Amino acid sequence: MKNEKWIDVIGGIDPNLVESAEKASGNDAVSSRKTRKFTGFKRIAVIAVAVILTVGGLLMLNANVRAAVLGLFVYQDEAGYQRVHFEGSDADVDIHDVTIGYIPEGFAARESTEEDWDDEEMNPDGLEYDSRIRQVLLVNEDDVGLSAYNLLNNYSPEIVININRAGEIDWGYDRDAYEMTYESTINGMEAFIIHQVDGIENTTIQFSDDKITVNVWGIGMTMDEVIKVAENISW
């Protein structure tokens, strides 16, 4: 039987910590930041794009896609996590977490179609089709999509790079931060990968064929290690 004595040890922590947590209330929410989760379809598509673009010669995408990585800078987000952000040409900042991966055997990349948006499994949130959003899916020979979660967890990529590209987008939602989180293993370490896209006001989401932005974030890695990974991304 597992050791249940943790309950005694946690029970003995400083009572002031307990009282503070007890007094935390929903009216004074600890975080006032709005987040909206990407789920289902968009999550699948975004991660899929990233994986494909990092693996040279495995693209079924527009050949004009080019990455123009001019530099990188480090910043700290609201939660205090440091991130490295690559900026593509003079593109507005487009923040993504970076994952480096590979396409598993038996899967190939294809661009999403309007029919995919009508597919409940691909788009469980029932998001409206938007032709300006170009996304790529990883599908097997039966055209069954591979979810990002399965990709990250079952295929254990070394590091997963997520790169997104599309035309200029007005999501039609409030200009809030979008967030999605995956669990994965990065270099043997437990990791969460958060994809965050700032609101259009601060970070206009500009996508075009020749603009790609990449954000590298490694949990448990030093900033030097993160930068080294980012610098070694091959295009």
Place this chain on the structure above:
Amino acid sequence: MDDSRIVELFLSRDESAVSHTAGKYGTKLRAIANRILDDPAAAEECENDTYLAAWDLIPPNEPRTYLFSFLSKITRHIALDMIRKRNSSKRSAVFCELTDEMAECLPADTPGVEDAVEAEALSALISAFLKTRSEEQQIVFVRRYWHFDSIDEIAKLTGFSKSKVKMMLSRTRRDLRERLRKEGYTV
């Protein structure tokens, strides 16, 4: 009624202390017990036993500023004792889940109440560690492992997304593990 006044009632042996305590904290104490026991009737018994224990413990204790943590600690002990005494293998799913999570960051030979000195030392270390975290991280951790709140409940309480709550807990457990290793614990 504020905690200090309730404690005064205990100290002056005024039996209304129990009804005031029940009115203010009864639901929460029962909820904590039920999350351990997964048995509402047993949880209610736990709650009542808590008031009896509080009556015996106040005085000499005077938890004027930490009455809830004082009471809930009693409740947790009572609930766990119930499981042990009944030799019950039934654990609530929540309790099992939390035990698995805690196994990631606490020593396999974590001391219990019978090793009071060692348990107290470890508790103090964990407290010191939590105080190095942000207030948000403290709240999320304590709500999860003291209050037995679910991820959903913590997300609603804090305004964070569920995924962020999970991430914060994972990071805190990871960092706690590293801290304990540095202190010589085998985790």
